[in-house]
Amino acid sequence: MKRLLSLAAILLTLTMVLSLAACGEEPAPEETDNQNPSSQTEVTEPPAAGVDLAALRTQILTDCGLTDYVEVEADRLTELYGIDAAQVAGASGFTAMTGAAFPDEIMMVQATDEAAAADVAAKLEARLDAIAEQAASYDPDSQALAEKCEVVTDGVYVGLFFSSHYDEMVSAFQGAIA
Numbered sequence: 001m002k003r004l005l006s007l008a009a010i011l012l013t014l015t016m017v018l019s020l021a022a023c024g025e026e027p028a029p030e031e032t033d034n035q036n037p038s039s040q041t042e043v044t045e046p047p048a049a050g051v052d053l054a055a056l057r058t059q060i061l062t063d064c065g066l067t068d069y070v071e072v073e074a075d076r077l078t079e080l081y082g083i084d085a086a087q088v089a090g091a092s093g094f095t096a097m098t099g100a101a102f103p104d105e106i107m108m109v110q111a112t113d114e115a116a117a118a119d120v121a122a123k124l125e126a127r128l129d130a131i132a133e134q135a136a137s138y139d140p141d142s143q144a145l146a147e148k149c150e151v152v153t154d155g156v157y158v159g160l161f162f163s164s165h166y167d168e169m170v171s172a173f174q175g176a177i178a
Contacts, residue, residue, distance in 0.1 A: 051157065053092035053108045056176045060106065061094070063172060064165040069096035072107060081107070081123045087116035089156070096163075101139040102131060102146075104163035108173060111156045124151045124160040131162055154178075 061069060072093040077083040093107035107124060111117035132146035149166050152159045157177045161169040 050090055050110050051176050053090050053110060056108060056172065057092040057094060057106070059176075060165075060169050060172050061096075064163070064168055066094075066096040066098070066104065066165075068098075069094045069104075077107075077109070081127055083109070083120055083123050087111055087120060093160075098164065100142055100145075100164070102135060102142040102162070104165070105131070105160065106163060106169065107160045109158045111158060114156060117153060117156045117158050120158045121151050121153045124158060128160060128162060 057071075060066075072080065072095065074088065074091040075085070077088060077091055078085055088109055089112050090110040091108065093105075095106075096104040098104050105127075109117075109120050109124075111120050128146055128149060128151060132143050135142035135146060145164065145166075146162060149160075149162050152161065152170055152173060154174065154177050157173075159170070159173045161173070163169055
């Protein structure tokens with residue numbers, strides 16, 4: 001039964017990724033796979049005095065041993081989370097298959113100011129709530145994880161960490177922005 005649920009989750013994730021890619025305005029691919037490091041695009045350039053969120057993403061992937069992931073490009077924030085691009089100074093994220101019904105979902109955002117950070121945090125909280133609601137009907141483990149995980153905000157930095165590696169990821173995030 002667990003294999004069936006995992007297979008269904010993988011198929012649903014692939015369907016979502018493909019349907020979102022098909023609806024995009026740009027003909028260029030918006031997500032890159034980690035299998036070809038030379039073709040990866042950085043999600044953002046770090047602002048002059050900011051944290052390099054792309055480097056932090058790489059550190060988290062390495063520290064948590066995640067290898068089966070897809071980067072989420074910064075220009076997808078509006079489409080995926082409803083976040084206004086004008087509120088974002090930088091962003092980096094990924095989804096990773098870990099064998100659970102729902103893939104790990106990580107998004108780190110540097111907002112333009114604290115008011116924008118509060119709005120970004122509210123939208124990421126809504127996404128976490130949606131994961132919990134979807135999981136309630138068929139995956140109690142993912143629902144419990146979604147209820148455990150929280151959106152982390154520190155000044156203009158906001159992070160969504162839906163993962164069994166939540167504590168490690170939050171620690172790395174807070175350490176980088178401190």
